[in-house]
Amino acid sequence: MIGMGTIINTAAIIIGGLFGRFFGGFLKERHQNTLNMACGICVLFIGIAGAMEGMLTIDGNKLVGGHSMLVIGCLAVGALVGEMINLEDRFEKFGEWLKVRTGNAKDKKFVEGFVTASLTVCIGAMAIVGAIQDGILGDYSILTTKAVLDLIIIMVMTCSMGKGCIFSAIPVAIFQGTITGLAAFIEPIMTETALANLSLIGSVLIFCVGLNLVWGKKVRVANLLPSIVIAVICAFLPF
Template sequence: MFGLGTIVNTIAVVVGGIIGLLLKNGLKNRYQETIMQGIGLAVLFVGISGAMTGMLKISKSIIESTGSLILVLSLCFGALIGEFINIEKRIEQFGFYLKSKVKSNDSKFIEGFVSTSLVICVGAMAIVGSFQDGLLHDPSILISKAVMDFVIVMVFASTLGVGTIFSAIPIFVYQGLLTVCASFLAPYFTTTMISNISFVGSVLIFAVGTNLCFHTKIKVGNLLPAVFMPLLLALFM
């Protein structure tokens, strides 16, 4: 079934969020804070793992670093485009819009919506999984991601509230569009392009983890265009 991976992923996010809300009243603040720190660490190392896989190659027992120029250029050009559009502000405005519609008094609604949306939308599995679903009609990567997102959203919902459930909207639109686009652009993608997209996305996952662990304010939303820069750079490099 075309797009099955995105459908399963979206359902997993909603169900995980509902279960997390049911657990919320049963978790003291100190447990919630520690869980958030643990999730932040997990996100950090998922990002590190993906980035290292893409940037480090072993050739004849020698570790070589590749892709540094692609990464720097992707982040720079992606940041310029993202700041011009001000993607993160748009995401926050959408969060405020949803909050007004559901009439939520949850002070963490916006934080929950934005943080969860970025964690589950940014990265290698969302992009490569959507491409694989669109190119090969194989949803296996997205179904595996759905299991991970179920746990992540459940924990996020227990600490950040109902805003996390609404992250199902951007993930459905984002992965759905990627899947549809991949089916049309299949003849133009190379293995190198997909690899570069994956490790740049993993670096952004690391940034999300940094924000969660250390309460920094890296504008990951405004860096999202960087994920797609390797496609353009491939035309000139």
């Protein structure tokens, strides 16, 4: 069944969030703060690992760096576009609307949890490649693997950041469901180079999410999301 991968992924996020909500109730505030810090450090290293994989190659007996200009160019242009559209503000307004509509108006952590969790589980090549495979071949193996990872991530995040994290299931369902529906149109664009670029820039953005978790909100990550589109476009430029 086409779309099953997104259904499984969405369900896994909800289940992970519910488990996190249940166990989080037994934790003291200092435990939640430490868990939030630990989660942030994990996200940082996931981002670093992905970025280094895309930027470093082995040449003989030494590591050689590359793609620096790609990262600089994509982030600079993407940030400019994102600030003009102000995606961060739109994301937060949607979070505020959700908070009120779901009866969580008094939850001060709701919007932060929703935005942070949504960015963590939506950014990355697995979401796009898995959704395309699901849409064209009906193969949802990649999204099933992602679902297991997301379940664990959202469970931990919900323990420390609250129930807003559970609602990250909504943007995941919309984002991956849309890609699955448009898979036939998107697949030709997702060349090997485009996917490599997307994975690299996506990893940098995941690092930024981790940075915000550890040191407080320093980077408006949602406003950097257009960088991913720029990264794919760069794969077709003659340089």
